[in-house]
Amino acid sequence: MQLFVQPLGESIEFETGANLLDTLRRAAIPISYSCSSGRCGTCRCKVIAGSVEVTSASPDADPDDATVLACQATLTDHCTIEIPEPDEIVVHPARIVKGTVVSIDAPVSDVRVVRMSLNRTLSFSPGQYASVQFVPGRERPYSMAGVDTDELIEFHIRIVPGGVVSEHVANELKCGDTARISGPLGTSYLRRQHDGPVICVAGGTGLAPVLSITRAILEAGDRRAVHLYFGVRSEADVYGAQTLAAITQRFPNLSVHTVIATGPSRDGHRAGLVTDAIDSDWTTLDGFRSYVCGSPPMVDAVRQTLIEKGLSAEHIYADAFFAQPDAIPLPA
Template sequence: MEVAVLPLQRNLAVEAGANLLETLLAHQVPVSYSCMAGRCGTCRCKIVGGRVLETGPEESRSPMGAGESVLACQATLIESCAIEIPEPDEVVVNPARIVKATVAAIEPQTHDILRIRLAMSKPLQFSPGQYATLKFTPEHIRPYSMACTGAGDGLEFHVRVVPDGRVTSYIASTLKVGDTVRVSGPLGTAYLRRKHTGPIVCIAGGTGLAPVLSIVRGAIDAGMSNPIHVYFGVRTPADIYGAAWLDELKARHPGLHTHVVVASSPGPGPWRTGVVTQIVDSDWQSLDGWRAYLAGSPLMVDAATLLLGRKGIRPEHIYADAFYPSGV
């Protein structure tokens, strides 16, 4: 039985029943991975030929064939197949960990957004743009994106308090400085691709600004000189936050351009008015050769994905981890 890993064109002799990720790692094939439990999505790859059996707890255990994507850590080889590894030159390995942290600060940013800073007992290795699961109590668990880069000894998260939200109401009313939080991660595939040298567009909605800040900060720390255009969409002027952070980043990166877009504006201000995807549409005729990072509501992410595809960005170069409202 052989596994041909494309585009590396490497033939691997393996036995049926072997785990795909373990097989790739055993043969030193470059592949990104983290949790190895089907949660982070980092090891997702594409079946080009043949079939594999996806064996995760939520899967039907039916064979998956050519054209379908699969998590390598949850895939069992059942016949000769060809697997395409996305971006084999951008491999990221961040071992999943559970780290104890302490709440260092809870800082209001707007009428419904809090900045949570955590002091970590041990460092958590992650790539800019990824997220982690925060366990405040056994009943209050929620994933949030890091707004920092992991260069220091703390983590930063942005939380929008949702009316009657079980977890966010706890954060707003009960969580206090000094409380213990367990951080599990990293998770997510919308992390910074450091080897890309072309232009970058980032589109954020609401607290989707957090992972975008992480990505831009990571790009600057890595010495990337790419032109970067950040579009930050909010509903009203009262929802704008982080302007000082964006200005600070512009001072550090001459190629960074930021656009704050307010959907409903009562009057003139230092921002643009409209729907953020419409503003991007009006600004650019073509985005061929660009990379895109999206963060926000599923509706915004879906609309931006369709728009950017029409503008020429290849689907595999649009990176997004949409924020779903369940469990807030």
């Protein structure tokens, strides 16, 4: 069977019953996706010839436009789909590497910063993530917080009560333990061809990919303005302050805004929602590119605010962090 992908003009062979998203990923087709479970609507595409079997439709799909979620679509016969045309295609070789834990830090009660050495190089674009297996049979997606030339790879892991993987990280993981890391994954990576100003918005552990993107821009000697907004629930959830302060001191074209949603704020932090801070600071964001990472409600709210400020939707690169159900192991 053949799957034809427009506007790329690619033809992919598949076996009947294959998942559409898995098929596209194996062929290194640059399609955005996040939760892989039909909730975020990120992997929507259009069937323009033939048909697929679908488990659920895109949350905001027009019933007349044949839009489907790739993660919820099964290929049964020859078909042609149309994906959103990417503005900059970057494909790294998919690899599986072994990581050895070098350090584990707990900057706040529900976050662990895990750094690992790798047995071989893992190339990735700033903002991408990898699938990490700490516990046999269970993988979780975590964004890289650094760049691929760093000596160690770094992940920021939120500890979820009752979460098999995250509680293993919090209570059992130790230096010297190993993990299986596969990737890179994700299309919310730094667009290097754009040379205009950038606004990065992170919620919670969404700071990891935002740090990766910010460092990559600044450490390349780029002098364009970078505005980083970091939104957290309370002062007790703020982490990475020293890292952000050090980067800001090195690069005057970076401005950082830490925004506290509830309770008092201190240390120059701002009170309120991160969307309110953006709304207050900007009249227009025309000409910007934006990278948004965090919980789905935060990502949706920020996206809407950015669009209202004149930033076109196709220039907002978002990665919504969905909690993975522990009852269902992720595919290897």
